[in-house]
Amino acid sequence: MLTGVQMQNNAKITRLTAVRRLYIYLVAFVSQMAALAAVNELIGMLSRAWLERDSMLQGAFLRTTAANSIGALLVATPIFLIHWGLAQRFGDALDERRSVWRKLFLYGSTAAGLIVMLSNLGRLLREIGWLAFGGALGAIQSWPAGWLQWGLMALVGVGLIYQWGAVLLNDGDWGQEARFARFVRQLFLVLAGLTGLGIAIWGGHMLIQIGLQMALDRAFGALEWGWWRRPLADAVSQALIGSWLFHAIWRQWQDALTLNPAEGRAVMRRIYLYLGVLIGAITTLTPAALLLREGVLMVIGEGGDSLAGLLDRMTGPVSFIPVGAVVWRWCWATLRKETDAYGDSNESATVRRVYTYLVTATGLALLWVGAVELLHALIDAALVGGLWREPLANGVALLAVGAPVWVVFWRRAQSIAERTDAAGAVERNSWPRKIYLYGVALVGALALLFTLAQVLYRVLLVVMGDPNAMLSSGELAYRLADSMVAAALWALHLLALRADGRFEKAAEAALEAPQSLSERRAALEAHIAWLEAELAAARAELAKLEGGP
DSSP states (O other): OOOHHHHHHHHHHHHHHHHHHHHHHHHHHHHHHHHHHHHHHHHHHHHIIIIIOOGGGSHHHHHHHHHHHHHHHHHHHHHHHHHHHHHHHHTTSHHHHTOHHHHHHHHHHHHHHHHHHHHHHHHHHHHHHHHHTTOOGGGOTTTTHHHHHHHHHHHHHHHHHHHHHHHHHHTSOTTSOOHHHHHHHHHHHHHHHHHHHHHHHHHHHHHHHHHHHHHHHHHHTOSOOSTTHHHHHHHHHHHHHHHHHHHHHHHHHHHHHHHOGGGGGOHHHHHHHHHHHHHHHHHHHHHHHHHHHHHHHHHTTOOOSOHHHHHHHHHHHHHHHHHHHHHHHHHHHHHHHHHHHHOOOHHHHHHHHHHHHHHHHHHHHHHHHHHHHHHHHHHHHHHTSSOOHHHHHHHHHHHHHHHHHHHHHHHHHHHHHTOSSHHHHHHHHOHHHHHHHHHHHHHHHHHHHHHHHHHHHHHHHHHTTOTTOOTTOHHHHHHHHHHHHHHHHHHHHHHHHHHHHHHHHHHHHHHHSOOOHHHHHHHHHHHHHHHHHHHHHHHHHHHHHHHOO
16 A cells, blocks of 8 residues: 555656646647748748749848748747657656647647648638639739648648647547547547538538529629629638538547447537537528518518518528528437437436527527517507517517427427436436526516516506506506516426426335335336446446556
8 A cells, every 4th residue: 555655756746747748748839839830921921032023022121031930930840849859758658648738739739730721721722713713813912922822831731630640549549538638639529520510501601692692693684793703712612621621520520439439428529419400500590580580571561672682681591591401400310310329428418408408498588589579569559550560570580480499399308307217307306407497487587576566666656646657558568568478488487397396206205105016126127227237337437447548
């Protein structure tokens, strides 16, 4: 056994090792970024001076700029090489290769390489696309010096990605890292994958919008033609880059899953997929609500634009819908398939509940606001004699989106919470459900308190003989409508809380009630099966930690 002095010495060594790693990898990363910036500036300056004969890049200015870039490069490069050499010398130790600081450096450097490669490649693709769609070479100010700089820097980014990817593989624990190192890898994959998804969605939306706009121009005989070349080149480059990045990151996820099947229910992977579902849903439903709002306004005669103007304004929202629907469908199908194949850990089940109740709360908020807007519009129609078209359109659109979302996800949560087995008990006692139910009850109670106080204030003024307080005023009707909506939703969620309590009491009574021999045997067998499953999972986790690379 270790003595107290030995334990203190080991703790001291661990702290010193962490400080040493922080210093080495931080200095190596900063010096690498400084060298990268100097290389970019030097290549750009030399390419312009060589190919464009820029008068500003001659004489003293050229010498000053070159000296600044070369000086930074000559300082940063040796510092980086020295510190990376130290990191590699210590890298022979297993705990060094698996340290979180090393993973932060490697994935941070890989991210820097991705940014350098994709940003420069995107610029190059935009200019190539401009030429491919009929643009004139003489109109490109970046030719040829900019093309040379972007091409060389894209190659530098490729080299960085390849270099640090090779180091990660050579460390021997890729896909099977320890806890914090695994979190760094998964966080990198989440951020990079969602970035690629966002770029691809925007590029796809732009492609569809340009196509719709071109069709409208053809139909209505627009005078200006050829405007689409530059935006189409931008859209194609974004769609290609975003799709490649998203696909490459997904391949990384799948390779890790092949090496370690437990990755299939990892919490960060589930967060990644649930965020993809949310992004797809928002990208689809938000423009659909805007489209519905415009349709209602047009039906009730509020649309002031001509048909051409209305269609032109709606090409943007409409173009998001097919892209978002594809993303939504793919992420949801993948999520369901992996949940069925790998099951849920405690953490991934919590992620599922957070997602469910977050979407439920969002749908409820849209439903709540939509119902209030719609009631206000109807009150105006009844009391004033006119119809406020904007509140009516807003209310219908919000209700059409919020009500189905809330009903679907609320019923899904309730179907689990109303079960009498262990899954139902866990759902009823989960903190996301408690936060949702008590949060809605709190907001409903405060809204009811405020609105009813306003109603009573008006009534009391009338009772006291105030001639300016009219019971038929629109303001009083507004507050009554607000109170009705708040009271209905408040009561619904209080009933859900009460039902949760009744289920818990029924479960406790069932446990205390005498059981027959067959019921007792079935309960024990179910408990033993659960314990064996937990023991198998713990042994698998222990074997993964002790097995090494």
